[in-house]
Amino acid sequence: MNIGKDTVVTITYIVKDMDGKLLEESDEPVSYLHGGYDNIFPLVEQALEGKAIGDTVELKLQPADAFGEFEEDLVRLEPRESFPADIEVGMQFVGSPVDGSEEMLYTVTDVAEDKVVVDGNHPYAGQAVHFQCVVADVRAATADEVAHRHAHGAHGHHHH
Missing domain, CATH: 2.40.10.330 (Thrombin, subunit H)
Structure with missing residues (x-):
């Protein structure tokens, strides 16, 4: 199955600065609802469109597309x-x-x-970053997930 609107995508990711220093790494896979729900950086979502399990996406993101400009x-x-x-x-x-x-x-x-x-800035605000992720899983979103505008379940969003 390929990534498209209303699929739940599970990725592992690495974020490095432009010198290749590791800033952030997923401890375990993270899931998000794909399709413009603002659950992930928009440029990353665009790059993941149409991808399948095992595919890798690598992007250089300007501050505005990642953790924001320094304010x-x-x-x-x-x-x-x-x-x-x-x-x-x-x-x-x-x-x-x-x-x-x-x-x-x-x-x-x-x-x-x-x-x-x-x-109050994000620790990486004002930095351009190198974002790399691997698609671990893709599945159709449930009606419930689409209604709530985010992924549920093991690696998704939990309601309390």
Whole structure:
């Protein structure tokens, strides 16, 4: 079976930076519902269209097509006392941006005596990346999956 609209695709993937350094790797296969449901980077979805089990896709993605451009205004200075005593660079936490939009993941990038710098950008924002994936499985999506706009089951999305 080939990948097309409303198929559930299972892939394993590797993301490297342009120097070939490994950024991210799937620990186990991940599944997504194919067909414009925004479950995966759109350019990756385009490249996977029509592929079958065992096929490999390799793409170079610009920041806008991958983890996003780096946005200066997502970097914030916060008072030190708002954080736990053991705060350190690299820790991550969820917070609401000032404009009250949906919660985001912030990464601590600097800790000073009375200030903490947090960054709401994705750790790989602003980077062009090399995305490589292998198609592990393709199956027809269930009516339920199409209705919910994402894959269910072993490697898909779980409802709680």
